[in-house]
């Protein structure tokens with residue numbers, strides 16, 4: 001284990017004796033950015049519009065916006081035509097909303113407005129909508145419900161159970177995912193609201209979650225703090241690092257079928273943080289749990305062997321990395337503990353969860369010091385198809 005620690009420190013560019021100045025990174029991907037040094041907040045993009053169309057779906061390698069709305073839905077029937085129509089309707093609506101436009105008429109006389117209207121007058125706010133397809137679209141209870149079973153991508157596995165999982169089935173799974181992100185909370189809400197409304201009656205929501213407080217994933221962002229008070233995203237894959245995206249994030253040959261190449265696999269875990277226990281833990285112990293100093297974010301000189309960053313680091317995971325794109329959430333009172341139900345909506349993108357999320361999470365589940373303070377309560381996996389050009393729809397390679 002000691003050699004593991006040394007390996008980590010070497011990769012982190014740190015001698016056993018301590019830290020090298022201001023380098024915070026495991027891999028040199030992210031150094032203190034100009035914006036961070038100047039103490040200015042830089043939000044995603046500058047024009048406020050993120051193109052819905054392109055080689056990849058927006059919302060994956062997009063600098064994380066400030067707000068999240070996540071929806072998992074189930075397809076009610078077993079109709080491929082209905083699914084195809086839904087994905088087309090959703091794609092057209094998402095393209096309009098990403099330009100700050102309504103999804104349909106708002107002046108409809110005695111009829112209900114097509115667009116619900118709460119984003120009228122608000123700018124596009126870097127809105128992105130990312131769609132995903134769950135394993136149960138391909139096979140449910142062993143049944144080939146839509147005639148798509150033989151097209152299920154191998155990386156879209158059913159996630160195994162991990163030590164310590166405390167999953168609530170009502171917060172897990174889903175046939176379809178909508179990840180909405182925007183720099184305005186109302187723009188994000190409007191998008192998920194109208195997309196859910198348009199989905200009915202063909203598809204109905206299964207679980208929903210709103211978040212804010214992103215995990216950083218851009219060199220142009222100040223690294224924000226999570227609900228435990230630690231900077232989150234310091235050693236993340238940065239979206240400006242195209243070669244890391246090609247290597248770790250975009251689905252490719254030979255593991256992914258042609259219709260998925262350029263897409264990515266999303267693993268979503270709702271992770272509750274036991275804030276009461278954490279808040280009454282000493283600072284030294286908090287820092288040893290994560291493996292970094294709380295205020296500066298620097299890697300600890302004496303890194304404990306069960307520190308979160310040590311066990312999740314690429315050097316101990318066959319060099320594998322993931323693109324984290326999570327958000328903090330607050331969800332009222334947890335009836336079980338009668339304390340705040342707060343946590344991290346952990347979202348990560350990768351080319352193959354069998355090589356990335358699953359082995360990393362196995363390691364964390366078995367030994368991470370953080371486990372005393374967190375509980376995985378929700379879980380889902382989705383295949384997010386590649387991007388499309390104007391006139392197309394997400395998933396067209398599968399259903400077109």
Ligand code: HEM
Pocket residue numbers: 026226228230231232233234235236269271272273290292308309310312313314322343344346357360361364374
């Ligand atoms: C509530 C749950 C979690 C919290 C509060 C949390 C928090 C953190 C913090 C504060 C860092 C250090 C700063 C940074 O590099 O971002 C970090 C790093 C990291 N975390 Fe987590 N994390 C959580 C769950 C997970 C899970 C479930 C995974 C993957 C299965 C994961 C993977 C990673 C990775 C890969 C790193 C970077 C390690 C490195 O290369 O230095 N984390 N996390």
